[in-house]
Amino acid sequence: MTQLSSNHTPRRGRVFPERQLSAEDKAQRQAEDKLFYQRCRLIFDRVQPELIKDHYDWFIVIEPLSGDYIIDPDENLARTKAREQFGDKMRLMMRINETRTCGRI
Amino acid sequence: MIFGEFNTQGELIFEIGLIAADGDIIPVQALLDTGFTGWLAIDNQDAISLGWVRESQREDMQTATGEARFNLYQGSVLLDAEEFAIPTLGGDELQDILLGVSWLQTKRLVVDFAAGVLTLG
Numbered sequence: 001m002t003q004l005s006s007n008h009t010p011r012r013g014r015v016f017p018e019r020q021l022s023a024e025d026k027a028q029r030q031a032e033d034k035l036f037y038q039r040c041r042l043i044f045d046r047v048q049p050e051l052i053k054d055h056y057d058w059f060i061v062i063e064p065l066s067g068d069y070i071i072d073p074d075e076n077l078a079r080t081k082a083r084e085q086f087g088d089k090m091r092l093m094m095r096i097n098e099t100r101t102c103g104r105i
Numbered sequence: 106m107i108f109g110e111f112n113t114q115g116e117l118i119f120e121i122g123l124i125a126a127d128g129d130i131i132p133v134q135a136l137l138d139t140g141f142t143g144w145l146a147i148d149n150q151d152a153i154s155l156g157w158v159r160e161s162q163r164e165d166m167q168t169a170t171g172e173a174r175f176n177l178y179q180g181s182v183l184l185d186a187e188e189f190a191i192p193t194l195g196g197d198e199l200q201d202i203l204l205g206v207s208w209l210q211t212k213r214l215v216v217d218f219a220a221g222v223l224t225l226g
Contacts, residue, residue, distance in 0.1 A: 010120050010132040012201055019150040026197060033174055036163070061162065079177075079192065082162060092174065094165045101167040103142030105175070105194065105203070 039064035040092040044100065051096050059102065063091040075102065107185045109137070109223040117216065119204060119225055122183030123147075126156025130183055133202055137214070137225070141205035144191040145180050151202075152178045152195040164194060184208075185226045 021029070040062045047069065051060070055071055059078035062069040063086045070085055072078040075093075082091055095102050109119040117137040122130040135145075152159070160177040173196070180193030191207075208214075212226045 008131050008133075010134050012118070012134045012136070014148055015123065015131060015133060015151040015202075016154045019154055021150065021197060029197065033163075037165075037174060076192075079160075079162065083160070086161065088161050090161050090163070092163050092165060093177075099167055101165050101172055103164075103205075104167045105138075105141045105143065105146055105196075105205075 036064065036090070036092070040094070041100075043067055043069065044094055048096060055096050058096045059093055060096055061086070061091050061093045063089050065089065071096070106224050106226040109225060111218060111221070111223060115218060117223060119184075119223075121202075121204070123155055123202075124181035124183055124188065126158075131155075135202040135204045137208075138201075138203045139206055141203050142207070143194055143205040144189075144207045145182065145193040145205065146175070146199055146203040147178075147180070147193060147195055148199050149176055149195040149197055152176070152180070152193065157181065157193065159195075166194070185212075 043062050043064060051071065058071045058073045059075050060069050060071045061078055061082035070078065070081045072081055078093060093102055094100050107119060109117055112118055118134050119137055120132055121135050122132050124130050157178040157180055162177045163174040164177055165172060165174055176195040178193040178195050180191050182189050182191065215222055215224045
C-alpha cells in the first residue's frame with residue numbers, strides 16, 4: 001500500500017525549488033544539447049526524404065554516434081525498440097514529417 | 106473522477122500524487138495544458154529528486170519558442186486513486202507540472218467555467 005507524504009501541501013510549480021541548476025551547469029547543458037541535436041539533425045535530414053514517402057508521421061529514434069536509427073508508427077513501440085537496440089546510448093526521438101517534432105509542449 | 110479548480114487566470118488545476126522511487130507520494134497541483142500532447146512534464150531537477158529513472162533518450166518537441174529537446178523519465182503518478190507508469194518529459198525551463206492531452210484518451214474532461222465545473226475521469 002502506498003504511503004501518503006504528510007508534510008507536503010499541494011502547490012503549483014517546483015516540487016523541490018531549492019534544487020536549482022547553476023548558471024554554468026545550465027549553459028553547459030545547452031551547449032551539449034546543441035551539439036547533440038546537430039548530430040541527430042544531420043542524420044534526420046539525410047534519411048527523411050526517403051523515409052517520408054512510405055513512413056509519414058512515423059517516429060524515428062536516432063543514435064548519433066553510430067548513425068543508426070529505428071522507426072515505428074507507435075511512439076511507445078518506438079521507445080521500446082530504441083531501448084532494446086540502443087540500451088544506454090543517448091538517442092533522440094523525432095518524427096518523420098515537416099515539423100520533425102514528436103509533439104507540442 | 107477527480108475535481109479540479111480554476112485559478113484566477115482560468116487555468117485548469119488538478120491535484121495528483123507524484124510517486125517517488127522510495128514509495129513516498131507527494132501531492133502537487135498540476136496544470137492541464139491542452140497545448141501539451143504528452144502525459145506529464147516536470148522540471149529535470151524535480152524528476153531526479155523523485156528518483157525517477159532517466160532514459161537514455163531525449164525527445165524533440167515543438168514549443169512556443171521553437172524546437173527543443175526534453176529528457177525522458179519513467180514517471181509514476183497517483184491520479185484518482187490509481188497508479189500510472191507514464192513516459193514523463195523533463196525540462197529546465199518548465200514553470201509548472203503539466204498534464205497533457207494523452208490522459209483524455211481514457212478520461213473524460215468536463216470544463217464549464219460558468220458553472221464552476223471541472224472534472225477529469
